[in-house]
Amino acid sequence: MSGGSGAVARLSCITFDCLDEEVVASFWENLLGLGSRHRIGPYVFLTDPNGVGFGFQRVAAVTTGKIRVHLDIHADPLDAVIERALELGGSFARGYEDGGFLVMADPEGNEFCLLPGGEWRLDDDGIAHYPGSTAH
Secondary structure (H helix, E strand, C coil): CCCCCCCCCCCCEEEEEECCHHHHHHHHHHHHCCEEEEEECCEEEEECCCCCEEEEEECCCCCCCCCCCCEEEEECCHHHHHHHHHHCCCEECCCCHHHCCEEEECCCCCEEEEEECCCCEECCCCCEECCCCCCC
């Protein structure tokens, strides 16, 4: 880090707004193998094996429209992770097919990309290519 302030910022928690924090927390807990579940008021907190926190906050209404931040999830094997996400209540997000990325959504519509293990590439237009995948 450059600069003289000595300040260091690090990722502590990724927080999702949810109508039903239990449903969304369970989806991500089971998809990513998160643990250390605890609840404080309208929040459910989980931790990934690397120590990154995931928070699920109950809200009165969800935000609609294009999300500016999303998770990219390493998925190996891709088809099995897609199947697991669907079993847990996830769905395919529509409208991203031209970008080549496999975009899914959790039970409340929070979007994420599944990136296959092994080789995949981006072309000069930013289009993703997943060789050998039957999922997309």
